[in-house]
Amino acid sequence: MNKRWHLMLGVFVLLAGFSSAHASTTALGLTLGQTTLNQFTKTWPSAQHEGRSKWSEGDIYSIPTNELVLEGIKNNAVIFNKAGKVTAVVIDIDKSKFDQMHQMLAQKYSVQKHNVSVVGDKYARYENDNDVIELDAPHLSTEMTLTYSEKMFQEAYLKKSAEQLDKH
Template sequence: MKVMISTLLSLFLLSFSAVADTTAFGLTLGKTTETELKKIYRAKLTGVNQLINGNIYSIPVNQLGIEGARNAFAIFDTDLTLSFIKIEFRQSRFEALNQILSRKYTLTEQRNIPFFGNKHAFYKHENAVIELVAPHLSDIAILSYITNEYVKEYQTIESEKRKRNKASELEKL
């Protein structure tokens, strides 16, 4: 009996930890490697991300199986694990994508979504931030899945950049 309870508890914890990871399009943030990406998609190396010095791969959108996708990218960190998924859609898909995301993730911020103007919706899930953005006068909506570590690194770099710019302005005045 103790063995059965122990086994059930182990299975429960294992299934709970599997749910905790953020997975989109068969790719798990912080876990999927470049090798695994290439097994799932015919991804092509397109460059290196200047922020985290990780490789950027282009994913053929016809392999994603989602309507309206135009471009898709997977960005890896220096440990060769997935840090960022970016998919561009037709802007007309914003509302449908937002509804789908709201059923799966926790909404953290959604500005009033106007008929005209910038549209934003931000979600969170365990180790990630999910952003859906459609800039005004653009024909695209951008869906991004980003690890919390990537977000922190970006914020740190941007903060340092602002400090340098202020210091530079002070010197000029």
């Protein structure tokens, strides 16, 4: 091939990468809506079964924090749907990492809402196709919560939480 053909091919490959849809939403190496329970237990054999989710009706697991690469993780929950696929990943992490996490997430996902005050609560919401990523750092807490979830899971969570409030 001549140089002109190589240059055209290189430009095509570069443009194809930019025009493609967003990449799948992945947290802790788990892809929302794709990673199965079987794949998860093979990757994380020491994960602990924590019960069933009343929102997704699937299993909940936690990964020992000492096995996770990300520093400052206090707790985590990997939530599956009825079909046995990851529908949400919830991570409690040291609040001092908010700015670093926000910057990283804002580069990867579309920022939908952003409230970062010097004093008070800090919150950011990102979206990626049918997924929602939320970073929530309450003012008086030393931890923040990073949640990756499919929109279907979040809607079920909000609906069932509202129903529980109505009962009380």
